[in-house]
Amino acid sequence: MQSSLIITILGTDRAGLVKSISEAVNNHHGNWQVSRMVRMSGQFAGLAHVSIDASHIEALTQELLTLQNDDLQILIKHSESDDDASTRKTLSLELLGPDRAGIIHDLSKQLTALNVNIEKLESEQRAAPMSNEVLFYAEVTLGLPEDVTENDVQKAIEEVSDSLMVDVSFSA
Numbered sequence: 001m002q003s004s005l006i007i008t009i010l011g012t013d014r015a016g017l018v019k020s021i022s023e024a025v026n027n028h029h030g031n032w033q034v035s036r037m038v039r040m041s042g043q044f045a046g047l048a049h050v051s052i053d054a055s056h057i058e059a060l061t062q063e064l065l066t067l068q069n070d071d072l073q074i075l076i077k078h079s080e081s082d083d084d085a086s087t088r089k090t091l092s093l094e095l096l097g098p099d100r101a102g103i104i105h106d107l108s109k110q111l112t113a114l115n116v117n118i119e120k121l122e123s124e125q126r127a128a129p130m131s132n133e134v135l136f137y138a139e140v141t142l143g144l145p146e147d148v149t150e151n152d153v154q155k156a157i158e159e160v161s162d163s164l165m166v167d168v169s170f171s172a
Contacts, residue, residue, distance in 0.1 A: 001053070004051055005079065006077045007021065007048045009021060009037075012071040021064070024060060025048075025050050090119070096137050097135065099134045114144075
């Protein structure tokens with residue numbers, strides 16, 4: 001029987017790190033489904049969804065844990081399902097505006113009040129094209145409950161700041 005594992009990797013970045021993890025998955029006949037990996041400030045952070053026969057989970061777990069050291073942490077979580085029955089629609093947003101402390105906190109507070117799930121969030125600072133101003137930019141994917149509309153989300157986000165521009169588009 002196939003099972004799903006979510007593997008989280010965090011540590012000092014180095015060449016061959018992904019190779020080591022993928023080799024362990026391959027050694028135990030796992031199938032690398034989806035991953036998100038990034039290097040930030042010299043650190044590596046990664047998430048991988050692996051499907052694997054239940055009879056191989058323990059051996060894979062043991063091999064992955066042998067890769068851990070002071071510079072590398074690995075967390076393995078068994079997942080029964082990636083479906084959430086309460087999430088009916090997906091909404092994609094792009095946000096842009098002057099950077100300031102607390103934007104993510106303010107956004108997440110507004111979205112939580114609507115019971116909206118943040119399914120994906122990528123943010124960065126950008127230089128404004130014609131000034132030295134630092135801008136906040138984010139691409140966000142949200143899971144909306146059945147009773148929440150695009151307009152509800154847009155109004156909630158606009159309450160965060162008058163200067164935060166919001167480009168909203170529904171996606172399937």
